[in-house]
Amino acid sequence: MTDTLETAPERVVVVLFRSGAVKRVNDYAADLIRRGVAVTALVADGQGWGRALPLHPGIEVYSLGRTENRNPLLWTYVALVERLPGGVLRRLRERLPGPLGRAAGFAERVHRKIAGKLRKHLFWPVYRPLRSQAMRRLALRRLDALRLDGVARVICADESTIPFGWALARRRPDLEVTRALDSSVYEHRPVVASSVPWDPEEPGAAERPPYMQV
Numbered sequence: 001m002t003d004t005l006e007t008a009p010e011r012v013v014v015v016l017f018r019s020g021a022v023k024r025v026n027d028y029a030a031d032l033i034r035r036g037v038a039v040t041a042l043v044a045d046g047q048g049w050g051r052a053l054p055l056h057p058g059i060e061v062y063s064l065g066r067t068e069n070r071n072p073l074l075w076t077y078v079a080l081v082e083r084l085p086g087g088v089l090r091r092l093r094e095r096l097p098g099p100l101g102r103a104a105g106f107a108e109r110v111h112r113k114i115a116g117k118l119r120k121h122l123f124w125p126v127y128r129p130l131r132s133q134a135m136r137r138l139a140l141r142r143l144d145a146l147r148l149d150g151v152a153r154v155i156c157a158d159e160s161t162i163p164f165g166w167a168l169a170r171r172r173p174d175l176e177v178t179r180a181l182d183s184s185v186y187e188h189r190p191v192v193a194s195s196v197p198w199d200p201e202e203p204g205a206a207e208r209p210p211y212m213q214v
Helices: 020-033 063-067 072-096 098-140 158-170
Strands: 013-017 036-043 060-063 153-156 176-177
Touching: 013 020, 013 158, 020 036, 063 072, 063 098, 063 176, 072 098, 098 158, 153 158
Parallel strands: 013 036, 013 153, 036 060, 153 176
Antiparallel strands: none
């Protein structure tokens, strides 16, 4: 049997399309980085990531956020239902004097509340089942950015990435595509970097580099 230290890849790619997996990915990456393993992440942070934790500053992150937001159907919905009415009401609030300005401000708050309910109860129930397939197509078109020739393991960190994982495994049978965030694979590697505590929720926590758009 070949030793794990010799066969384990020096770089792994983690794919996550939902923000709920961020904490687990951060913990996993921190373990790998201590042992000299580079971690690259591909994220779909265009929708549903408003309050997401940032990824660990040691992770190289490529983002599909802007690409997702340019989807014609998605862009049209957000523009017509949220941005355009909200922008008009905001400008009215800022420009109209006295009672008219206050009325516009009230209308702006009502619109914001209604738009939030529409997003939760109308937009997401329709878009969520379609999103994993949409992101699969977008991610497959941008594989070059991930430099997969230097990677032996791709980890699909949440359920919405499974369609992408299946398609990638068929396209690149040389890659190991898995759901497991298993840092024990690298436990025999020597620790080459000290573990620096990093909590993105703590005031003054180190800011990570911006995500690179692809």
